[in-house]
Amino acid sequence: MLRTTGWAASVALAAALGVAGCATPGEPVAPRPLVQASDLGLEAGVTTPAVEARWWRLLGDPALDGLMQRALEGQPTLRVAASRLARAEEAVAASAATDGPQAALSADATRQHFTATGLYPPPLAGSMRNTSTLQAGASLPLDFFGRHAAALQAALGQQRAAEADLQAARLMLTSQVARVHVGLARTLALRDVAERTLAQREQWLALAAQRVKAGLDPLSERRTLEGTVAEARQQLAALDEQIALARNQLAQLSGQAPQALAQWRPALTGLQAAPLPAALGADLLGRRPEIAAARWRVEAAVQDVAQAEAQFYPDINLVGFVGLSAIGLDRLVQLPSRQFGVGPALRLPLFDGGLLRARVRGQAAELDAAVAVYHGAVLDAVREATDAIAVLQAVHRQQAEQSQALAAAQAAHALARSRRESGLTSELSVLAAESAVLAQRRAAAELRGRELDGQVVLMRALGGGWQAGTAPVQQSRATQP
Numbered sequence: 001m002l003r004t005t006g007w008a009a010s011v012a013l014a015a016a017l018g019v020a021g022c023a024t025p026g027e028p029v030a031p032r033p034l035v036q037a038s039d040l041g042l043e044a045g046v047t048t049p050a051v052e053a054r055w056w057r058l059l060g061d062p063a064l065d066g067l068m069q070r071a072l073e074g075q076p077t078l079r080v081a082a083s084r085l086a087r088a089e090e091a092v093a094a095s096a097a098t099d100g101p102q103a104a105l106s107a108d109a110t111r112q113h114f115t116a117t118g119l120y121p122p123p124l125a126g127s128m129r130n131t132s133t134l135q136a137g138a139s140l141p142l143d144f145f146g147r148h149a150a151a152l153q154a155a156l157g158q159q160r161a162a163e164a165d166l167q168a169a170r171l172m173l174t175s176q177v178a179r180v181h182v183g184l185a186r187t188l189a190l191r192d193v194a195e196r197t198l199a200q201r202e203q204w205l206a207l208a209a210q211r212v213k214a215g216l217d218p219l220s221e222r223r224t225l226e227g228t229v230a231e232a233r234q235q236l237a238a239l240d241e242q243i244a245l246a247r248n249q250l251a252q253l254s255g256q257a258p259q260a261l262a263q264w265r266p267a268l269t270g271l272q273a274a275p276l277p278a279a280l281g282a283d284l285l286g287r288r289p290e291i292a293a294a295r296w297r298v299e300a301a302v303q304d305v306a307q308a309e310a311q312f313y314p315d316i317n318l319v320g321f322v323g324l325s326a327i328g329l330d331r332l333v334q335l336p337s338r339q340f341g342v343g344p345a346l347r348l349p350l351f352d353g354g355l356l357r358a359r360v361r362g363q364a365a366e367l368d369a370a371v372a373v374y375h376g377a378v379l380d381a382v383r384e385a386t387d388a389i390a391v392l393q394a395v396h397r398q399q400a401e402q403s404q405a406l407a408a409a410q411a412a413h414a415l416a417r418s419r420r421e422s423g424l425t426s427e428l429s430v431l432a433a434e435s436a437v438l439a440q441r442r443a444a445a446e447l448r449g450r451e452l453d454g455q456v457v458l459m460r461a462l463g464g465g466w467q468a469g470t471a472p473v474q475q476s477r478a479t480q481p
Contacts, residue, residue, distance in 0.1 A: 032368060034298070035375050042282040042382065049277045051287075053465035056178050059452065060272040064181055067254055071177050072170060074255025081162075081169040088155070088162040095155040099148040103138040109329065124327070132332045135323025135339070142318060142344075147310035150303045157300030164293035167466050171289060175460040177253050179453055184246040185266040186449025191239040193442045198232040200438065204431045205229050268448055273455040276392055277462070280385055287463030288381045294374040301367035308360045315347040381461065388458035395451045402447055406440035413437045 056064055072078065109132040116126030143149055205225040211217040247261045254261075285291055320342035326332045349356060416433040419425040459465075 032371050034371060035378050042280055042284060048279075048281045048284050048287065048462060051459055051462045051465040053467075055459040055465050056174060056456075058272070058274045058459070059178065059182075059455070061181070061266060061270060063266065064178065067181070067250065068174055068177055070256070071173055071254040075173055075253065076255070078166070078169055078173065081166040085159070085162040085166050088159040092152070092155040092159050095148075095152045099141060099143060099152060101138060101140045103136065105136045106323075107134045108132065129327050130329050131325075131327050132329050133323065133325045134332060135321055135325070137319070137321040137323075139317050139319040139345075142316045144316060145310045145313040147307055147313075147315065150307035150310060154300045154303035154307060157296045157303060161293040161296035161300065164289040164296060167289040168293060171460060171464040171466060173253065174464065175456055177250065178456040178459075180246055180249050180253065181266055182271065182449060182452040182456060184243065184250070184264065185268040185271060185452075186445055187239055187242045187246060188265060189268040189445040189449070190442060191236065191243065193438055193445060194232065194236045194239055197438050198229070198236055200431055200434055201225065201229045201232050204428070207427055207431075268445060268452075271452050273392075273451055274459075276389055276458075280382070280389075284381065284385060284462065285378060287466060288377070288461075289463070289466045291374070291377045291381055294370070294377040298367070298370045298374050301363070301370040305360065305363045305367055308356070308363045311356050311359070312349065317345045319343065319345050384457065385461035388454055388461050392451065392454040392458065395447055395454060399444075399447050399451065402440065402443050406437070406444055409433070409436040409440045 052058070054065070054068070056068055109130065111128070112131050113128050114120050114124045114126065118125065141148060205222070205228075208217060208222045208225045212219055212222045247264050248258050250264060251258050251260045320340075322338075322340040324332050324337045325339050326334070326337040331337055413430070413433040413436070416425060416430045420427060420430050
């Protein structure tokens with residue numbers, strides 16, 4: 001009786017110590033809540049204007065469409081992003097595989113000397129025998145505490161983030177191509193003005209040389225004009241440099257040889273801009289692929305925390321095996337050599353020196369970092385969109401004023417030419433009036449280039465026509481305010 005009571009007390013004490021000594025996750029670490037669209041001034045009831053997937057067609061240049069397709073097919077950075085997506089997809093497949101039944105077949109044969117002073121009695125003791133085993137085993141994880149489900153959801157979150165990263169890389173590439181294309185068109189337009197400026201200054205210099213020779217002007221007038229001619233040539237050379245660099249960059253972005261686009265000449269006058277959106281709605285946050293990627297990584301981090309917390313609970317598997325085992329190869333396939341078994345397997349951490357808690361805190365820190373990255377992506381997106389709209393609005397106001405200045409300069413130039421034809425003024429007055437016209441043409445090209453560049457930036461800021469391929473993620477409890 002005492003022996004039975006002592007055994008029961010020992011079992012009870014061991015159970016109590018086991019429960020008391022079990023590793024526990026401790027107090028949960030609450031992550032920061034996700035930023036809301038209303039906190040950023042985005043209107044909940046307003047829908048941001050839709051953007052076409054091939055938004056660059058709004059610029060009205062058919063040649064740009066072909067260049068974009070070449071870039072999307074040949075740019076190595078997109079292949080890198082696609083490879084990362086493929087790796088994430090395989091990680092999902094691997095995680096899903098661990099949640100299903102597992103089976104394996106094993107076979108071995110060993111020539112073994114059995115100890116004469118061990119457990120085996122004669123005639124095995126001290127003999128040399130062959131041992132062999134042929135066995136099939138299977139196991140089925142019983143995910144009572146959601147460990148495997150959390151791991152699968154974390155892998156799915158990373159896969160969806162990789163999908164969004166690929167789309168973000170495509171959007172970044174197309175916007176870079178479009179901006180360089182627009183910049184090249186602006187530089188070519190400025191070069192046309194610079195060529196006319198050089199011709200005008202050379203004509204002016206020739207007239208000044210005649211007047212100096214006739215004694216009508218001092219030599220200093222000619223020297224000053226020689227300096228302006230040299231300056232015009234230097235500006236023309238600088239523009240040629242910019243044109244060459246822009247063409248090389250377009251070739252690199254489209255995966256071509258450096259000289260493949262040596263004759264690429266987009267016309268600034270052939271490009272057009274789309275109207276501005278009246279307001280930005282809260283749906284803007286769902287149109288940016290980089291925001292979606294950051295959001296999916298938050299969800300993956302939430303699941304990583306859940307998986308780390310599930311490590312504190314029992315890991316239960318249902319295992320079974322069936323096979324043959326014998327001493328002597330000739331007995332392996334005999335019926336008495338069969339062996340089989342089935343039963344549950346349980347693993348429960350008791351004492352780990354704080355290892356599991358450290359893992360939970362580490363995953364909680366990763367979650368906080370993912371939330372911070374998401375907040376940064378949201379703030380950047382809203383700033384880029386509002387900045388692009390502000391720039392375009394300012395450019396439009398400047399264009400309205402500049403068009404009037406250009407019209408006035410052209411009218412003054414026409415009047416000077418009329419007076420010269422009537423003999424009321426000299427060619428120098430005409431050239432002086434043309435200088436104002438060239439200055440305004442230069443300003444018009446600059447403003448037009450800024451307008452089109454701002455249009456490209458706005459298209460990128462509005463998501464570039466990207467649409468999420470999966471349903472929006474519901475905000476998890478771990479990230480709710």
